Amino acid sequence: MLPALDQQRWHLPGPLAPEGLCQAPADSPLPEALLAVLSRRGFNSAKAIAALLDPPAAPPAGRHFPDLAKAVARLKQACSQGEAVAICGDYDADGMTSTALLVGVLQRLGARPVAAIPSRMDDGYGLNAAMVERLAEQGVALLVTVDNGVSALEALVRAEALGVEAILTDHHTIPDPLPPHLALLHPERTPPKSPYRGLAGVGLAYVLAAALCQSLKRADGLQIALNLFCIGTIADMAPLVGVNRRWLIDGLPGLGGSPLAGLQALQRLAGLDEAPLDAQAVGFQIAPRINAVGRLGDPQLVVELLTTDDPDRALDLARDCEALNRQRRDLCSAIEAEAIALLEADGPRRPAFLLLAQNHWHHGVIGIVAARLVERFGLPAALLAGEGQGRLRASVRAPRGFAVDRALQHCAPLLERFGGHPAAGGFTVRAEQVAALHEQLNQLADAWLQQAGQGTPVEPEALLPFAQIDRDFHRQLQRLEPFGIGHPQPVFWSQGCEVASQKLLRGGHLQLELRQGEAGLRAMGWRWQGEANLPGRVDVAYRLALNSWQGEERLQLDLVGLRPSAGGASGSDEVVLKRRDRTYWCRREGAGLVVRNAAGDELTSAEGSSHAHPYVRALIQDAAIALGLVA
Known part of the structure; x- marks a missing residue:
């Protein structure tokens, strides 16, 4: 959603002196704008950038999770004896994919897994005592919680009384006291600064499944486990650091060719069967279809979809997901319209x-x-x-x-x-x-x-002239993927852009054709909230996207901010800065700059940089950025 002009609050990044830019590895150069982004995010060495582009392999999980060996030993027993094992999940995408992951793996390894997920409407969050009693009546003597469990004190006390053992995998806050359990896998139980600290529920399920497959020397379960790890981690918006980043880089390239019939069906209905499944496609196309089921339907639908081997059954279930997703969109639109009407009825304040x-x-x-x-x-x-x-x-x-x-x-x-x-x-x-x-x-x-x-x-991270935006820059940007929580897609800004044309599309989307010097680009303001007519020159903040339509690909700016331009394009002789109710004129002078106020008083960058008043220092910073002296 792109807010109206008067609803935006721009914060330009502080300037980076040339020596302040981090250096990319010698064999992996990056454009200056990307180096500026990484510097502002704290990547201050070639070594740090190299670790971002190619994270180290995950260390042995057994050294980081004290109870992992105990959990694996109990599950090996269950697999060898064909035991019924309850996988107790949650109704969000993380919980449903975690459940499907362990159900799918345990099915292949000889156990008889049973998916047990509470109803959002009837049960609320997490495992409860009534569920435990029903499972015990069905002959379940072992349950594994995924994406929940550490707060299920009443339920697990009841399980202990019924002789049902519990392996807990959870990433929510650990309470005091903990419920009874045989083993606990939790990020907080790993050493400080462990790369496993950012795992979501599906990541912990993957750790457990991978350790079990390795112990049994069964690689056939590892691929589906990695596929579902990727879906659940992105859907849950887990931080893309540590092993999350390493495993996504390993798993995303093979996701489009997953052996999971349900994932293939979801791709087909989302129109993704011919495109690679990257983090953006998972986050905006696959995850909403899964999440819609947990919000409006029965989560067991998703578990069956992601564990069935029957392509026809998978397609039927994926169509059910599609229908619930359409219902979810319609409900959201209706409630949003009603909410806005209620706000407007109370007046402008x-x-x-x-x-x-x-x-x-x-x-x-x-x-x-x-x-x-x-x-x-x-x-x-x-x-x-x-x-x-x-x-x-x-x-x-x-x-x-x-x-x-x-x-x-x-x-x-x-x-x-x-x-x-x-x-x-x-x-x-x-x-x-x-x-x-x-x-x-x-x-x-x-x-x-x-x-x-x-x-x-609106907080852009680096100034980017249109002349530098091409396919090669986009390929370099893709090297920083996957993007997500902890490592978002960069927001760039360009100044003094001429609005060559503007059109309000159906659905309230704003389409602009922008020019800066000789370079022109299309920009999209999704769900634009402002007026139809924009000023002739604007500054824009955006994420760079590659848009595919009817077989044609073109670079596009997905707008996150838009404001009347304070000056000309980067490199012009003079720009105008407006701060609060004051106007300043800025120009280059040698390697520095000069700022002039309405009274004609001038201040050089050398004078301003040593000035004690924060307002003056901030003014010099904005002027340096506006004149293109810093990225």
Whole structure:
């Protein structure tokens, strides 16, 4: 979503002196703009860049997970004796792919795995005592939790009483006390700075499955395990560092040719059967189709889809996923329109914290809509849906800098239950407490806005003239993939771009043809929220994309920010900077620059760099970037 001009808050990167740029390995040169991005991300040596481009192999997992050997030994026994083993997952993409991973591997190794995933609507999150009792009645004497378990104290106490052993694999916060268990695989139980620290639930399932396959000398389960690791890690937005990055680099190239009939069917319905499956395709095409099932349907559908060997059955199940995904899109659009109408009905002034409640909203999708409101308004948002018996259940999302988990902890006396992390969370609240809760959340958001400022932040990482954007630059950019949490796709900016044409497309998307000097590029503002007519010259912040349409490929700018240009194109004689209500004229002078204010007073970069006042130092930095003196 591209916010309107007056909803954007631009923050240009601080300048990097030439000696401040990190150096790429001698045998792997990179363009200066990419080096600027990496320098600002803390990659300050050729060695660090080499490790990003080609991460080291994962160290032996047994040295990092103390209970791994114990877990593998118990599962080997289950495989040799054909035991029933319950794989207890969760209803999000991480939990469903984790479940499918262990079910698929254990089926191949001789065990009789049973998928056990709670209902989002009826059971809520995680393993519960009723599930344990049903599994015990079915003859299950061993259960493995994936993407949950460390908080299932009541359920696992019941399991212990029934003689059911438990192997826990989970990446959520470890409570005190821990529930009874035979073995625990958890990132926090690895050594400090371990490359396994960033694993999601599916990563822990992969560690367990890979160790089991290696112990039994059975490589046939490893490929499907790696395939599902890639899908679940990207879908769960796990940080792409450590072994996550190494295994994705190893696994993504073979994902399009996966032996999983269900993945092949999903690719076909998503129109990806002829294109390689990269992280972006997984994140925007495959993962939503899987997630839609957990939000609106039965998660067992996904487990069967990702474990069946029957192509016809896989295609039928993939069509069910497709139908639920369409339903999810329609629900999100309807709830978003209703939420915006409610906000507009309250007038132009919006609260610092957006809190909206309707009994009929669907619990499975309100988190998606809350995230869209954050994108649109740059404010934290909570959407509440009725839960019955005078209670409402909420999903919360927030811009970077506003800590959802701390905000909910502050409001704990008003809440029945809550949980989350800095960017997202959820809670249950009684209807009579909603007004008081909103008042407290508004106070917290007001204090945050006093420091952060209004609007959606636009934070480009490097200046990139159009003349440098070509297929070779895009190929160099691809060397930095995969992108995701902890290593996002870079945002570049270009200044003084002439708007040669502009068109508002169906769906509210803005299409621009931009020129900078002799170079021209198409730019897309997806779900544009502003007016149709733009000024003649603009600065743009964007991610670089390669768009394929009807067999033709072209480079395209996917806009994340847009503003009236403060000056000419990079390299022009003079540019104009507007800061607050003041205007400055900047020009090059030798290796430095000169800034002139409206009164005619001039300040050189040498004078400004040593100036004590932060405003002046920031002005010199902006002028240097605007004149193209730094990347």
